[in-house]
Amino acid sequence: MVKWSRFNIASIVLGFGFLYLPIVLLVIFSFNESKLVTVWTGFSTKWYGQLWQNQGLMDAAWVTIRVALLSATCATVLGTLAALALVRYTQFRGRLLFSGMVYAPLVMPEVITGLSLLLLFVAIGFDRGFWTITLAHITFTMCFVAVVVQSRLLSFDQSIEEAAQDLGATPVRTFMEVTLPVISPAVFSGWVLAFTLSLDDLVIASFTSGPGATTLPMKIYSQVRLGVTPEINAICTILIGIVAFGVVIASFVTRRREAQRVRDEQAAFAPA
Amino acid sequence: MSNIASAIVRRLVIIIPYSWLLIFFLIPFFIVFRISVSETAVAMPPYVPVFALSEGFAAFWEKVSQFSLDNYVWLTQDALYLNAYLSSVVIAGISTFFTLLIAYPIAYGMAQAPRSIRSTLLMLVILPFWTSFLIRVYAWISILKPEGLLNQLLLSVGIIDHPLIILNTNTAIYIGIVYSYLPFMVLPLYSALEKMDGTLTEAAQDLGCTPIRAFWRVTFPLSIPGVVAGCMLVFIPAVGEFVIPDLLGGSETLMIGKTLWNEFNANRDWPVSSAVAAILLLILVVPIVLFQNAQAKAESRDR
Amino acid sequence: MKSFGSTRRSFAPWNDPTSKPFISFRNVTKRFGDFTAVDDLSLDIYHREFFALLGASGCGKSTLLRMLAGFEQPTSGEIILDGQSLAGTPPYRRPVNMMFQSYALFPHMTVEKNIAFGLRQDGMPKPDIAARVAQMLKLVKMEKFAGRKPHQLSGGQRQRVALARSLAKQPKVLLLDEPLGALDKKLREETQFELMDLQQDLGLTFVVVTHDQEEAMTMADRIAVMSQGRVAQVATPAEIYEAPNSRFVADFIGDVNIFDGKVSSVENHVVQIETDIGFTVRMHSNETPAVGAQAGCIVRPEKLRVSRAAPADASANAVQGELWDIAYLGDMTVYHAKLKNGAMVKASSLNAVRAVENPLGYDEPIWVSFDEDAGMVLKD
Numbered sequence A: 001m002v003k004w005s006r007f008n009i010a011s012i013v014l015g016f017g018f019l020y021l022p023i024v025l026l027v028i029f030s031f032n033e034s035k036l037v038t039v040w041t042g043f044s045t046k047w048y049g050q051l052w053q054n055q056g057l058m059d060a061a062w063v064t065i066r067v068a069l070l071s072a073t074c075a076t077v078l079g080t081l082a083a084l085a086l087v088r089y090t091q092f093r094g095r096l097l098f099s100g101m102v103y104a105p106l107v108m109p110e111v112i113t114g115l116s117l118l119l120l121f122v123a124i125g126f127d128r129g130f131w132t133i134t135l136a137h138i139t140f141t142m143c144f145v146a147v148v149v150q151s152r153l154l155s156f157d158q159s160i161e162e163a164a165q166d167l168g169a170t171p172v173r174t175f176m177e178v179t180l181p182v183i184s185p186a187v188f189s190g191w192v193l194a195f196t197l198s199l200d201d202l203v204i205a206s207f208t209s210g211p212g213a214t215t216l217p218m219k220i221y222s223q224v225r226l227g228v229t230p231e232i233n234a235i236c237t238i239l240i241g242i243v244a245f246g247v248v249i250a251s252f253v254t255r256r257r258e259a260q261r262v263r264d265e266q267a268a269f270a271p272a
Numbered sequence B: 001m002s003n004i005a006s007a008i009v010r011r012l013v014i015i016i017p018y019s020w021l022l023i024f025f026l027i028p029f030f031i032v033f034r035i036s037v038s039e040t041a042v043a044m045p046p047y048v049p050v051f052a053l054s055e056g057f058a059a060f061w062e063k064v065s066q067f068s069l070d071n072y073v074w075l076t077q078d079a080l081y082l083n084a085y086l087s088s089v090v091i092a093g094i095s096t097f098f099t100l101l102i103a104y105p106i107a108y109g110m111a112q113a114p115r116s117i118r119s120t121l122l123m124l125v126i127l128p129f130w131t132s133f134l135i136r137v138y139a140w141i142s143i144l145k146p147e148g149l150l151n152q153l154l155l156s157v158g159i160i161d162h163p164l165i166i167l168n169t170n171t172a173i174y175i176g177i178v179y180s181y182l183p184f185m186v187l188p189l190y191s192a193l194e195k196m197d198g199t200l201t202e203a204a205q206d207l208g209c210t211p212i213r214a215f216w217r218v219t220f221p222l223s224i225p226g227v228v229a230g231c232m233l234v235f236i237p238a239v240g241e242f243v244i245p246d247l248l249g250g251s252e253t254l255m256i257g258k259t260l261w262n263e264f265n266a267n268r269d270w271p272v273s274s275a276v277a278a279i280l281l282l283i284l285v286v287p288i289v290l291f292q293n294a295q296a297k298a299e300s301r302d303r
Numbered sequence C: 001m002k003s004f005g006s007t008r009r010s011f012a013p014w015n016d017p018t019s020k021p022f023i024s025f026r027n028v029t030k031r032f033g034d035f036t037a038v039d040d041l042s043l044d045i046y047h048r049e050f051f052a053l054l055g056a057s058g059c060g061k062s063t064l065l066r067m068l069a070g071f072e073q074p075t076s077g078e079i080i081l082d083g084q085s086l087a088g089t090p091p092y093r094r095p096v097n098m099m100f101q102s103y104a105l106f107p108h109m110t111v112e113k114n115i116a117f118g119l120r121q122d123g124m125p126k127p128d129i130a131a132r133v134a135q136m137l138k139l140v141k142m143e144k145f146a147g148r149k150p151h152q153l154s155g156g157q158r159q160r161v162a163l164a165r166s167l168a169k170q171p172k173v174l175l176l177d178e179p180l181g182a183l184d185k186k187l188r189e190e191t192q193f194e195l196m197d198l199q200q201d202l203g204l205t206f207v208v209v210t211h212d213q214e215e216a217m218t219m220a221d222r223i224a225v226m227s228q229g230r231v232a233q234v235a236t237p238a239e240i241y242e243a244p245n246s247r248f249v250a251d252f253i254g255d256v257n258i259f260d261g262k263v264s265s266v267e268n269h270v271v272q273i274e275t276d277i278g279f280t281v282r283m284h285s286n287e288t289p290a291v292g293a294q295a296g297c298i299v300r301p302e303k304l305r306v307s308r309a310a311p312a313d314a315s316a317n318a319v320q321g322e323l324w325d326i327a328y329l330g331d332m333t334v335y336h337a338k339l340k341n342g343a344m345v346k347a348s349s350l351n352a353v354r355a356v357e358n359p360l361g362y363d364e365p366i367w368v369s370f371d372e373d374a375g376m377v378l379k380d
Helices: A006-029 A046-053 A055-088 A095-107 A110-123 A130-154 A159-166 A171-200 A203-208 A216-226 A230-269 B002-036 B053-064 B070-077 B079-112 B115-130 B133-144 B149-157 B170-195 B199-206 B211-222 B224-239 B243-248 B256-265 B270-302 C061-069 C111-121 C126-139 C155-167 C185-202 C213-219 C237-242 C247-252
Strands: C023-032 C035-045 C050-054 C076-081 C096-099 C173-177 C205-210 C222-227 C230-235 C257-267 C270-275 C280-284 C294-299 C305-307 C317-328 C332-339 C344-350 C365-370 C375-379
Touching: A006 A230, A006 B079, A006 B115, A006 B133, A006 B170, A046 A055, A046 A230, A055 A095, A055 A130, A055 A171, A055 A216, A055 B002, A095 A130, A095 B002, A095 B224, A095 B270, A110 A130, A110 A203, A110 B002, A110 B256, A110 B270, A130 A171, A130 A203, A130 B002, A159 A171, A171 A216, A171 A230, A171 B002, A171 B115, A203 A216, A216 A230, A216 B133, A230 B115, A230 B133, B002 B270, B070 B079, B070 B270, B079 B115, B079 B170, B079 B224, B079 B256, B079 B270, B115 B170, B133 B149, B133 B170, B133 B243, B170 B224, B170 B243, B199 B211, B199 C096, B211 B224, B224 B270, B243 B256, B256 B270, C023 C061, C035 C061, C035 C230, C050 C061, C050 C213, C061 C076, C061 C096, C061 C173, C061 C205, C096 C155, C111 C126, C111 C155, C126 C155, C155 C173, C155 C185, C185 C213, C205 C213, C213 C237, C222 C237, C222 C247, C230 C237, C230 C247, C247 C257, C247 C294, C257 C280, C270 C294, C280 C317, C280 C375, C305 C344, C332 C365
Parallel strands: C050 C205, C050 C222, C096 C173, C173 C205
Antiparallel strands: C023 C035, C023 C076, C222 C230, C257 C270, C257 C294, C270 C280, C294 C375, C305 C365, C317 C332, C317 C365, C332 C344
16 A cells, blocks of 8 residues: 655655764764864774863753753643643633743744743842753743643543543542543653753753853853864763663653553454 | 532643743743833843833833833844844745755655654654754764865765865855754654545546646645644744854854844843844744644644 | 346346456456465456445455556556556556545545546646536536535535546546445445446446445446455356355355255255254255265255244255244344254244234244255355
């Protein structure tokens, strides 16, 4: 039925090559012996060794991870609530404004979001630093979580909730014991998305941070401005490695779960 | 009892995220507008507050009369800003077009792929999006440099005899935007194409269309919602892009995101940068509304 | 001479050795990887015939249709339409049109545009297109809905639009893939007759794929019963029902009782079988199995009689049993009877009168009987 022509395969191979080649090159040159990142002179891991001595970088990494963990968790809660509000309550005052506020941050240029949040923090006299970055990250990542969870909720069979209530579960218990377990993969991938977005963000963090709170992207950016060095390649490689590892683990887990589900279903339908 | 409890829960489900977004997303915009009509001052914060809620309503109206549109007037008089807005829109538009051109065949190929490998392909498209934006832009510097990898390759193959100057030009910005935003274009296109009933193109062929005509008559028109969503997802953030023009563009590259950043961080002129942001927002209102409509339509379709 | 069922008209080109087939499948095989969907199949379909491909899902009937439409290429063998091989002709150059199971209406076009689509591809002049579209809309009684989009139509209306669209180009052959599958029962029955009338009026060749035997039997001149990529039998509906050529066909079409046993004598076209369940069956047969061979006697339920008393006609096959289940269906009653040795048989009788005195009841001892010409003998 499906016709996968040569043209289709070629466009996918070229497209994926375009997507991955720059990253692969960056990783390769992090192991370059020379300080030049464009001429290969030999294999070396010395740039990785140097990273551990760079105290500023390590501090920034620690700040970034704390911000990402905290903001991703809060954003997941808020984003899930927002998705529920959007999907389950189609009629309430200001729904249009609400859905607008959920979708707009997805495309809003970061400079605008960053500037406006900074001005808010200044206006209410909030000291800028760790907490302001966290608040800013919660705000823009919760919208991504909301969209991810929303798409799962839209395909959710609501009759199983009705069944739970019919069997005597209160709405809150229904949510905790039926709805949440079913949508949990979407909630989890929302969390992962929020975490990586926060880990990633330069512009908003730069606007909302204060003295003493420098995130890793800010640190990388200030070094990149000074020039391309293998050291940056090395730290980028570590970050890519962490993300790739996380994604592979996550997909492995979901795939195994999916395979298990398929096996269970087959067992259930097999003649006894 | 439980009715009341569930009513309260229902309220909270709406109120908590609603008020969060009001406070941290909507109100800040009003502050941006407020400060954009203030005057610059040498102080911290570096502007003269125009009004504060504590002063009450009478004071508010009094202050309204003191609104200073000087910042806006200044923006229109300085060709730098005008050109920056214009070239941002043009650069974003051209990049969006090229992104669409590259993303469409990829998305189409993915939608035609055997079902068993589609989810893997999808993950491969999303994966780069999860590695840092900054890193992905940075990776291009060493490729596009005059002594960079691309020139090394082209020189050694013999296609060119002297290095191309790509880095620090608009071409580098196009490449950067196309590269960074490609997944944003592929995903909505893929979901539009994947949902499409394959028998429609068969029906078109059965009725006498060649495969290419069937594509233009049936497949493409039906994928337009995906095209619109993808273009908006690329165009809107690209207009205000800062990292790409800053790292890949040249000194004479004008993009409004970079201008705003400089105005704010280098010149410390908060009212002017607020005005810059306010106008940028106004420019983007139309595409944002288009995007919202596409989203709302998609949402009601899935329901 | 007796014949099976009622013939619809004197249309039987397949019995005429001088008539040429309109569509020929010659040793067609189609493989998808390891899976053989169509296995060395040969089949002739005649001009103006209403032909049905009937089978369970996965039997290869849809693949056969898609090869005729040009969406699949045969792995080997060839398909000939009107004297010309279709090999290498892409779907958009074939003089056949298909009505898709999902209808495949273009959602972004109105009813009118959908019907005009095929004509526009041929570069037909605009006034001609308009005229043809109007004619088609009238044909399927959809004039009022010309400006609507597919999602504004009911299932039955969509089906009509799909039909009009596939007929608009006046194809030599119309292919219908489960044409009525998405309709509810009542509408389906009505539409079956409409399709038959339409096919008669237009004088076209129709090839329909269906899994619904009632649909195939209602509409088709001939049915090909398919199984595992092969044709099990090609014949008129009545022949398929009354003279199936295999246990598979007998079992696939309608209900059947099969009495297996050993042939004990064959004389004057009457075969006597000692059945495994302990009674002797005598049955007319054109075939003459060898004495001592294994054979089965097949009898349709409506040809079994159920009665309290032993049958008066001594020549009839008769066996005692008791009633196990009774299902009253309105037009007829279905009985499940348990014979003395435990075997179950199914019998049905028409409820030709409204009220019956002292009807048969559960657990009642009864006689099951049938005539010597009520069924047929199948060799193993």
